Amino acid sequence: MSKLCYFKGKIGDIDSFQLPLNDLAVLRGYGIFDYLRTYNGKPFLLDNHIDRFFYSADLLGLNVIEDRTKIKQVVASLLKKSGLKDAGFRLVLTGGSSPDAFSFSDPHFFILIEPLPSYDELIWENGVKLMSHNYLRCLPEVKSINYVEAIRLQPQRLKAKAFDILYTYNANVLECTRSNFFLFHGDTLVTPQNNVLIGRTRNLILELADNLFKIEERDISIEELESCSEVFLSGTTKKVLPVRCIDELSIADGNRGVNTLSLQKRFNKYVASL
Amino acid sequence: MSKLCYFKGKIGDIDSFQLPLNDLAVLRGYGIFDYLRTYNGKPFLLDNHIDRFFYSADLLGLNVIEDRTKIKQVVASLLKKSGLKDAGFRLVLTGGSSPDAFSFSDPHFFILIEPLPSYDELIWENGVKLMSHNYLRCLPEVKSINYVEAIRLQPQRLKAKAFDILYTYNANVLECTRSNFFLFHGDTLVTPQNNVLIGRTRNLILELADNLFKIEERDISIEELESCSEVFLSGTTKKVLPVRCIDELSIADGNRGVNTLSLQKRFNKYVASL
Incomplete structure (x- = not known):
């Protein structure tokens, strides 16, 4: 078409x-x-x-x-x-x-x-794998057309069988090529605020999560990935997308977490009501 | 035209x-x-x-x-x-x-x-001013089309009355938006080798300087700008272009250095002989 x-x-x-x-x-x-x-x-x-x-x-x-x-x-x-x-x-x-x-x-x-991209619906249930890469976008708060690094790395992403690339920089976790990054420590929801594009879906999720979880907008260290209980991505077409592993690190035994599921339900209910 | x-x-x-x-x-x-x-x-x-x-x-x-x-x-x-x-x-x-x-x-x-850009011929005699800016290009060794930062900063460059922007990063001096950076410590010629685009004119100048000066291809710290004796840029249209000041720092009292002049002569002789 x-x-x-x-x-x-x-x-x-x-x-x-x-x-x-x-x-x-x-x-x-x-x-x-x-x-x-x-x-x-x-x-x-x-x-x-x-x-x-x-x-x-x-x-x-x-x-x-x-x-x-x-x-x-x-x-x-x-x-x-x-x-x-x-x-x-x-x-x-x-x-x-x-x-x-x-x-x-x-x-x-x-x-x-x-047309909207067509993803296998199972990714929202089973979660996806991410490949990490050390990179800070130029002017990260601006949605410029510069996606050179993201596109250049696609062969490596395919080889790693990863859904997307997770940018890390100076020992911090930042964002994916076209989505924002969230993690849970128990009932505390954390997402970066600096050196990332402030996603529209990201902001909505923070609103939807406001009375459900404690929210922290702050830098996330790479080390925190080892101890966190859940990870998900947010984006216009990703919605609330669970992450089951990052490189070789399995998140929460590779299963979708209960808090992520709870946010997915709230998000889906919200968009269905429009 | x-x-x-x-x-x-x-x-x-x-x-x-x-x-x-x-x-x-x-x-x-x-x-x-x-x-x-x-x-x-x-x-x-x-x-x-x-x-x-x-x-x-x-x-x-x-x-x-x-x-x-x-x-x-x-x-x-x-x-x-x-x-x-x-x-x-x-x-x-x-x-x-x-x-x-x-x-x-x-x-x-x-x-x-x-058509070739038309510069005032006096810049090769009087030198130019640079404005420094902390920035590392993505994939600096690749001549990608990504000049977002260079173009975004043009209003600031004009305000500073600078000829070009000098990228610095992690306390090192790298390159200008479209030219390479050289300095002299006495008769030692130094130019960065890492995190810069390896200019064709840069390489020719290193060849032309080979039996004239001691050559060091290495990282240049910002601090070295205080103690160096001469600075110039190289590029396809910049040729061998003296730098008289960087931000508020005057280089060699703002005069074209003798070694830079010597390289200019050698370069001009080389291209005239083609």
Whole structure:
């Protein structure tokens, strides 16, 4: 199925739009994006994602011409025209055409609508394996398009039969390539606050967990992985995803923990109610 | 003047070619490049640049369909058709169209011919100011397209009235955004070897300096800037460029050093003889 796209005021097939070769995304990897999805045909956390999109753009000095209302209208139009019930939306803002392959002029903005990725439903029951890798993203709080390290490591990830790569840095656990990291020490829920992208789903989970668990937003040392009782990931398409092992380390005997299950139920109930 | 470009076997105006929106350079900043120039109408260090282009591509798992001979032919054709006597060439290889915004398929390869940047000739006599910034590039030995930090900092660089940004990391001096860093302690020439892109001009300068100075390829501590006698940058368009100050620190009273001048003469003689 071909994808629909919004670009320069028009909606059409993605193949009907292109970027000039001198766009700063192409020549210098300069751009930001955001990604959101629908539940029950309704865009999920749309305002939150638009907030972060504008935040990322601002930190990279890029100006978004389209305002919040326009972006919401485009998202609704794309969903309607696609015929999809549920879908993902990728908002992308690039540095735009550059006269000298370095300075930027007017950013290019487009929105893609994509089918949601199809994961085996069993991963939410059985949990996944992670492969750790020492790496700190540049400007981690900005959702820039720079995923060079994540993509470069895919052959290693496949070889390790891991679901995703867990970034660690300076003896701390940070985040996965496209999801946030949580662990439980008993009934205390811990997630990093520094040197990570602040996920929209991450924040929702902290809200949903607020009266269930003690919450700590702080650095997590790699050593803590040995003593923690449960680990899970959060993300737009990962939802609340249990982790059964990290490299050779088995978490909680490889079984989904009761607190993770409890959060999964609360999360699923929340999105079903939308 | 519009730029010429080689893409998919054809040479034409850059505006006649485009990239699909789902190219991994656009969605994930995934790509590599190289940049070279001519002197006296002849491509300079062409084989060296092609070597590094293939090296960078290999480290990112990208395949270049065009071979060395073809690349050389295209460079020659672009120069001839452009009517330029001297020019710069930008070889770019992107991750190509991605079915899922993450995995890559067939890379896109293109070559741009560009007019050389025009600097005030006085910078080679008076030297330039640098602004330091703590930053380690991801995969520094790979000439990836990721220049997010360099471009993001341009407003700060302009405010500081600096010519370029000098990356420092873990108390060491590394490189500038697009050039290598050298310093002299008396007649000893020092340049970093680790955590930097190994410049083609850098390597040539080390060859040209071989029987003139004692050479050390090693880490340079930030503290050494206080005691060194001369500093210069090297690069394809920077050649041998004296540095007169770094932030508020004046180097050698702000004057071009005799050893830097000696290397400039040797370098200029070398390129004039091509």
